[in-house]
Amino acid sequence: MSKQIRLRTPLSTEDVENLRIGDRVLLNGVLLTGRDAAHKRLFDLIKEGKELPIDINGQVIYYVGPTPPKPGKPIGSAGPTTSYRMDPYAPKLIELGLKGMIGKGNRSQAVIEAMKRFKAVYFGATGGAGALLAQRIKKAEIVAYPDLGPEAIRVLEAEDFPVIVINDTKGNDLYTEGIKRYAKV
Amino acid sequence: MIREISTREIIKAVRDLSMDANYNLGNDVLLALNQALEKEDPGTAREVIKELIENARIAREEKVPICQDCGLAVVFVEIGQDVHIIGGDLRQAINEGVRQGYTDGYLRKSACHPITRKNTGDNTPAIIHLQIVPGDRMRIILAPKGGGSENMSRVDMLTPAAGIEGVKDYVVRRVKESGPNPCPPTIVGVGVGGTFERSAILAKKALLRNIGDRNPDPELAEIEEEILTRINRLGIGPMGYGGNSTSLDVFLEIEPCHIASLPVAINIQCHAARHKEAVI
Numbered sequence: 495m496s497k498q499i500r501l502r503t504p505l506s507t508e509d510v511e512n513l514r515i516g517d518r519v520l521l522n523g524v525l526l527t528g529r530d531a532a533h534k535r536l537f538d539l540i541k542e543g544k545e546l547p548i549d550i551n552g553q554v555i556y557y558v559g560p561t562p563p564k565p566g567k568p569i570g571s572a573g574p575t576t577s578y579r580m581d582p583y584a585p586k587l588i589e590l591g592l593k594g595m596i597g598k599g600n601r602s603q604a605v606i607e608a609m610k611r612f613k614a615v616y617f618g619a620t621g622g623a624g625a626l627l628a629q630r631i632k633k634a635e636i637v638a639y640p641d642l643g644p645e646a647i648r649v650l651e652a653e654d655f656p657v658i659v660i661n662d663t664k665g666n667d668l669y670t671e672g673i674k675r676y677a678k679v
Numbered sequence: 680m681i682r683e684i685s686t687r688e689i690i691k692a693v694r695d696l697s698m699d700a701n702y703n704l705g706n707d708v709l710l711a712l713n714q715a716l717e718k719e720d721p722g723t724a725r726e727v728i729k730e731l732i733e734n735a736r737i738a739r740e741e742k743v744p745i746c747q748d749c750g751l752a753v754v755f756v757e758i759g760q761d762v763h764i765i766g767g768d769l770r771q772a773i774n775e776g777v778r779q780g781y782t783d784g785y786l787r788k789s790a791c792h793p794i795t796r797k798n799t800g801d802n803t804p805a806i807i808h809l810q811i812v813p814g815d816r817m818r819i820i821l822a823p824k825g826g827g828s829e830n831m832s833r834v835d836m837l838t839p840a841a842g843i844e845g846v847k848d849y850v851v852r853r854v855k856e857s858g859p860n861p862c863p864p865t866i867v868g869v870g871v872g873g874t875f876e877r878s879a880i881l882a883k884k885a886l887l888r889n890i891g892d893r894n895p896d897p898e899l900a901e902i903e904e905e906i907l908t909r910i911n912r913l914g915i916g917p918m919g920y921g922g923n924s925t926s927l928d929v930f931l932e933i934e935p936c937h938i939a940s941l942p943v944a945i946n947i948q949c950h951a952a953r954h955k956e957a958v959i
Contacts, residue, residue, distance in 0.1 A: 516723065516920075531796060561744050561787040570785055571738070571747040576827040576860050598918065599827075599860035620727055620918055621827065621862035622951040624747040626734040643798050644747075644787050656730075658723065658920065669859050672723075672921020676914030 500654070504552030505593040507613045513659045515668040519617065520654040525556045525596070525631075527648040529575055532639055533583040540586055547638035548647060550587055554594035554617075559644035560628070569634040569650070571624030574598040577616070581605050588614045596657055600669060610665045617657035618668070630655040681763045682815035684959050686772035689764075689819070692957040693776020693805075696821035697752060698784035700955040701744045704735040707889040708927070708952050715864055715917070715924035724922030728864075731917075731950060746951045749786040750823030752777045752805040753883065759814035773819075774803040789826065808880065820887055822954035828861035828947045834879050837941040843902065846871055846943050851909045853945050854926065859919020862949035866890065867910065867929045870944040872936040882946035885930035887954050894931055903929045927952075 501509055503523035513519065526548055528536070539546055557577055561570030577597030584595060585608035593614050598621040609615060619627060633651035640646050660668045712732050719725045738745040754773055758764075766772075781788055781802040788802040806824075833853055837845050850869055857865075870881025893900035907929040916922020927950065936942055 518723075518726075559747060559787065559789075561747050561749060562785045564743065564785050570787070571744040573747050575748070576830065578860065598862065600858055618859075618918060618920070620730045620734075622746045622949055623730045623734040625738040625741065625743050625745060626730055628743070629737070643800075644789070668921075669919050672916060672919065673858075673914040674921075676916055676921045676923060678912040678914065679909075 503554050505554065506552065510593050510613055510615045511663050513615050513662050515659050515662050515666040515671060517659045519657050519659060521554065521652050521657060522654060523652060525554050525650040525652050525655065526550070527556050527558050527650060529557050529559050529645050530579050531642050531645040532647050533580050535639060537583045537586065540590070551591035552593050554596060555587070555592060556650065557595065557597035560634070561624070561644070563634070569628050569631050572628045572631055573624035574619040574621055577601060584608065588612045601661060606661055606665060606667065609661055610663055613663050615659055615663060616661040618660045619655075619657050627655070680815065681761055682759070683763050683765050684817055686764065686766040686769070688959050689769065689772040689817070690776040690779065692819055692959060693754065693773050693821060694780040694783070696819065696955045696957055697777055697780025697786065697823070700821050700823050700953040701749050701784065701786050702742050703739050704745050705889065705952065705954070707891060708950065709735060711890045711927040712950065715927065718923045719917070723920045724917045724924070727917040727920065728924070744786055745953070746825060746949070747787055748789060748825035748827065749781065749802070750825045750953070751790055752781070752802060753808070753822045753824050754805045755808045755810070755820040755822070755884070755887065757810050757812045757818040759816045760811050761815035762817055770807060773805055773807055777801070777803050777805045817959045818956060819959070820954055820956040822887060825949055825951065828865060828949040831857035831861040832882070832944070832946045834875060834942065834944040836875065837943055839939070839941050841941060845941070847902065847906055847909070849943055850906050850929070850945050851913070854910050854947070855913050855915070857947060858915055861947045862951070863915055863919060864917055864924045864927045864950050866948040866952050867906070867926050868946040868948060869906070869929065869931045870946070871931065871942070872934040873942060874936070875942055877934060878942035878944035879946070881932040881934060882944035885932045886946055886948045886952065888930050890928045890952070899931050899933065903931050906931075
């Protein structure tokens with residue numbers, strides 16, 4: 495049976511090594527946001543050997559493009575986007591110290607291998623629960639690429655942000671195990 | 680008798696529908712989610728569905744989007760042939776309504792140039808489907824469509840020899856391959872027949888039905904139910920974490936096609952199945 499764990503970012507190698515698929519985790523502290531366009535820019539900087547606008551060491555990136563905040567709110571609806579589009583960029587970021595990713599949907603074998611090799615995990619947040627998840631985000635500040643609008647890189651302050659471990663550092667995959675358990679064909 | 684409808688009315692209707700669709704999940708979906716809850720074992724699958732029900736409540740009460748992906752605005756307009764539109768261009772009016780709704784409603788603008796990827800800034804242009812029908816009214820259906828589930832959709836040209844079994848297998852296989860990506864539990868629109876592009880529009884239109892609405896043709900209704908049963912035996916479950924509710928419904932629409940062809944389109948819709956309509 496899965497357990498519920500409360501963690502504070504930045505995450506250590508030990509933090510992530512203790513996690514197993516199906517574990518329910520409440521994340522606290524800083525989460526970085528980034529999706530398609532921001533990842534491409536980060537990746538281009540890495541290729542050119544330039545410094546990144548954010549320190550990703552030990553950090554968790556949340557694949558999200560939130561809606562604009564209503565007055566008085568830190569952020570609008572903020573659920574996960576589908577992760578596979580970030581697969582071409584993720585292994586390099588993991589190699590550079592990224593410890594976690596939050597999204598939804600399948601990852602490539604290359605990303606799963608990178609998580610095993612460099613010790614990182616992939617968390618799932620409930621897709622389409624953007625209004626609920628936004629309540630667990632207490633602050634949001636754009637720190638890079640404001641021209642990208644919803645795709646800008648933000649620093650979020652999360653409080654008990656609910657996620658589930660989809661891929662752990664041992665190469666396990668919750669999606670594969672879930673289907674094995676419930677498929678009737 | 681010719682009846683006049685002003686673009687001002689159209690702009691306001693589209694503006695209001697943009698917000699209504701994004702804030703208020705349909706009762707059909709809520710009912711289906713509650714029924715899905717009963718079909719799942721205690722554990723992750725149930726927790727996910729509970730989150731979705733709670734999310735819908737928060738969105739409705741706080742007037743915030745159900746999902747951060749407020750979609751491209753897909754707008755179906757049925758225009759009575761006795762309607763005369765006054766005060767400007769119809770397409771411009773629809774786009775102005777989308778612009779106002781997505782801006783005033785704090786909705787995400789997700790439309791961008793396909794190559795440069797530059798955001799158009801106001802979620803226009805809308806995807807507009809116009810149809811002329813008898814009568815002197817105008818019916819506007821606004822269905823925001825998110826990218827995650829749209830990306831899992833496909834059109835294929837099967838051979839006539841593949842037949843209806845080929846169609847069923849194709850749909851089930853596509854749902855299986857999509858796995859967790861389109862935010863299950865999903866709703867599956869299937870268009871069979873017509874031409875390449877018509878099948879896709881049929882599949883999209885199928886998604887405008889409310890959950891539980893069967894095709895009036897009993898044979899097609901039976902096929903819908905059979906595909907749904909097969910999909911829910913795949914085990915993908917809510918958010919793909921494993922479970923019995925992978926799809927909430929399957930809607931099939933057909934049209935005659937070329938003797939050489941069997942076009943099949945599958946349009947996958949996430950559980951945030953949003954469509955609202957107004958009649959002017």
